[in-house]
Amino acid sequence: MQWESWSAFWDMGGAGAFVWGSYGITFAVIALELVLVFQRRKDTVKRLLRWRRAVGKDGSGRAAARMES
Template identity: 80%
Template sequence: MQQWESWSAFWDMGGAAFYVWGSYGLAFALIALELVLVFQRRKDTTRRLLRWRRAVGKDAGKRNGEGTMPAMESET
């Protein structure tokens, strides 16, 4: 483990600060972008599933004349 003589030397990283901190910054930005996209896809998927569930529910009501799915034989 290298000992730095000061905080400015640590932040300078022996002349490689641009590459080191740039790599950390890029990684952080990409992780943040991925999180935003994941939450956006989750929201869109939830919206699509709710829309599909409503459509299936309306279709089921047309099939048996009520607002519910027909009972299975074992339930009657």
């Protein structure tokens, strides 16, 4: 498709608001999902590190038992 001018391109024959609005919403939702994924990853790493310290590096729980006695 060829456009007569930039304003015709942005207007897209009257459907510009729908088209560009759809792109904007899609971009916002993808950005939000990326933020949430990175937050969840950070929280998961923290929980795993806490669990590793509590259980011990070998996973047997002996380190935690030694601390209690």
